[in-house]
Amino acid sequence: MSVIAVARLELRRLFVRPLTWVLAAFTLGELAWRFILLLGQFLANQIKLAALPGGPGYTDLVAVPMLSSLLTGGLLPFGLAELALVIVPLLTMSTLAGERSNGTLPLLFASGLSGSQIVLGKYLALLLWLALWLLLVLAMPLSLAHGTHLDWGKFAAASLGLLLMLAALAALGIACSAFASHPAIAATASLMLGLGLTIVNLGAQMAGVGNGAVNWLALSTHLEPLLRGLVSSVDLVWFALLIAFSLMLAIRRLSAEKERG
Amino acid sequence: MPNAVLPQDILEPDLLRLDRLSRHRAGRPAVQDLSLTLKRGQVLGLLGVNGAGKSTTLSMIAGALRPDSGTIALNGEDFLEHPERARRLIGWLPERAPQWPELTVGEHLDTHGRLRGLNGVALKQAREAIVERLELGPLQRRLAGVLSQGQRQRLGLACALVHKPALLVLDEPANALDPIQVAALRTLIREQVSAGTTVILSTHLLAEVTAVCDRVAILHEGRLHHDGPITDGDHKALEQTFFDIAMRGGDSTPSADRSRAA
Numbered sequence: 001m002s003v004i005a006v007a008r009l010e011l012r013r014l015f016v017r018p019l020t021w022v023l024a025a026f027t028l029g030e031l032a033w034r035f036i037l038l039l040g041q042f043l044a045n046q047i048k049l050a051a052l053p054g055g056p057g058y059t060d061l062v063a064v065p066m067l068s069s070l071l072t073g074g075l076l077p078f079g080l081a082e083l084a085l086v087i088v089p090l091l092t093m094s095t096l097a098g099e100r101s102n103g104t105l106p107l108l109f110a111s112g113l114s115g116s117q118i119v120l121g122k123y124l125a126l127l128l129w130l131a132l133w134l135l136l137v138l139a140m141p142l143s144l145a146h147g148t149h150l151d152w153g154k155f156a157a158a159s160l161g162l163l164l165m166l167a168a169l170a171a172l173g174i175a176c177s178a179f180a181s182h183p184a185i186a187a188t189a190s191l192m193l194g195l196g197l198t199i200v201n202l203g204a205q206m207a208g209v210g211n212g213a214v215n216w217l218a219l220s221t222h223l224e225p226l227l228r229g230l231v232s233s234v235d236l237v238w239f240a241l242l243i244a245f246s247l248m249l250a251i252r253r254l255s256a257e258k259e260r261g
Numbered sequence: 262m263p264n265a266v267l268p269q270d271i272l273e274p275d276l277l278r279l280d281r282l283s284r285h286r287a288g289r290p291a292v293q294d295l296s297l298t299l300k301r302g303q304v305l306g307l308l309g310v311n312g313a314g315k316s317t318t319l320s321m322i323a324g325a326l327r328p329d330s331g332t333i334a335l336n337g338e339d340f341l342e343h344p345e346r347a348r349r350l351i352g353w354l355p356e357r358a359p360q361w362p363e364l365t366v367g368e369h370l371d372t373h374g375r376l377r378g379l380n381g382v383a384l385k386q387a388r389e390a391i392v393e394r395l396e397l398g399p400l401q402r403r404l405a406g407v408l409s410q411g412q413r414q415r416l417g418l419a420c421a422l423v424h425k426p427a428l429l430v431l432d433e434p435a436n437a438l439d440p441i442q443v444a445a446l447r448t449l450i451r452e453q454v455s456a457g458t459t460v461i462l463s464t465h466l467l468a469e470v471t472a473v474c475d476r477v478a479i480l481h482e483g484r485l486h487h488d489g490p491i492t493d494g495d496h497k498a499l500e501q502t503f504f505d506i507a508m509r510g511g512d513s514t515p516s517a518d519r520s521r522a523a
Contacts, residue, residue, distance in 0.1 A: 005375040103359035106325035111376035112348030
């Protein structure tokens with residue numbers, strides 16, 4: 001029950017903060033623009049594409065590229081995955097660092113809550129908000145599903161990949177917030193770590209190296225197969241490990257803070 | 262407003278027992294070997310100059326800070342072993358009454374009630390009762406971030422009382438209150454005591470202690486230097502003791518043993 005009480009508190013704080021609404025409005029507007037551009041390209045090339053046997057369809061050219069630029073590149077606005085690298089740190093920055101700067105963290109400690117209950121409650125609230133955000137984004141390509149041939153399996157795999165990415169970034173953001181004295185420091189650290197995880201294998205990729213530890217470490221290595229419709233347990237385990245490691249760090253930091261005061 | 266979370270008959274006569282409590286903060290001893298017992302229904306005034314260890318002591322009693330050594334027994338149970346049970350028994354108003362600026366007064370009360378184990382109808386009734394008692398009705402939909410200092414203090418008090426605790430821990434509760442609000446606070450404390458609540462009140466105002474407390478403990482440099490009952494007309498004697506301890510430090514250490522309350 002205590003975890004639920006913390007989650008309700010955090011969810012309420014998220015929903016009454018103007019920043020949350022501004023971020024939601026801006027990102028949904030930007031993604032709607034991306035959707036229209038992708039749809040325009042698809043419609044312009046529809047006759048050529050129809051002539052190709054087994055050629056790419058609505059799922060490959062509109063629905064999945066909505067979610068990430070990993071598969072599209074080009075001059076299109078950012079996809080959801082790229083926006084998440086910025087949005088999630090801004091949402092997570094206040095979770096614990098904000099409590100610390102408000103002086104409200106001792107109130108939570110005094111309520112008999114353990115470090116793990118506080119961290120899990122806050123994580124749960126963030127996941128709910130991010131899942132809602134993802135659902136609103138997915139609603140755009142889904143709105144045309146009745147008039148097109150949507151590859152449901154591929155689309156579900158891509159959506160799962162994005163959900164896992166959001167969950168991992170949220171856990172990373174909470175860990176940064178647990179260590180930071182001020183929300184701005186937490187946001188910066190979380191942004192840098194998220195970007196670092198995304199581009200850590202860029203050099204290896206440019207050198208033509210497709211495997212190895214650096215590639216395994218990169219977020220893109222595990223997101224890309226999911227975006228292509230391939231659900232592999234290795235990728236799922238990588239996301240689970242990142243989430244567990246980040247939350248563990250946050251819990252340990254908070255428990256130590258309760259001890260130290 | 263009797264205690265609804267735990268009926269009086271299952272509360273121990275010695276509600277709180279601190280045994281050789283010590284705590285370091287910022288590399289120096291903030292509280293050292295502090296032992297005292299608080300009986301049910303007592304009002305203990307914790308006096309001391311700034312940095313005497315009052316807030317550290319209250320933070321440990323409230324469960325926000327773990328002691329380096331020593332034990333805290335609440336209602337006969339080790340506080341650190343049973344934090345879940347302790348949270349229902351204690352209400353805490355920290356110094357400066359920290360709040361979430363983006364939540365309304367009503368949301369604060371709901372949150373504190375839920376964190377202390379109240380839900381559903383019980384939470385609704387508890388919130389309505391404390392809103393009525395502290396006259397927070399017109400402020401219920403106002404954000405905590407826009408409240409005046411006095412209103413924030415009243416909200417902090419309401420949050421500490423919403424679950425009807427058996428032990429009320431107040432850290433400088435009269436801060437930022439005007440004389441009328443101070444008088445109302447004293448009335449509230451007396452009401453709580455007559456309903457069976459035990460109160461610990463930290464302050465550096467002697468008048469506050471003599472007005473509402475029946476016992477006083479004086480801390481200096483983290484140590485207990487005086488612990489005794491307050492009787493009518495004791496203000497001058499208490500003032501003398503306080504200044505002796507504050508000026509001469511450890512000279513009056515033995516008085517803690519001499520005058521320890523039964």
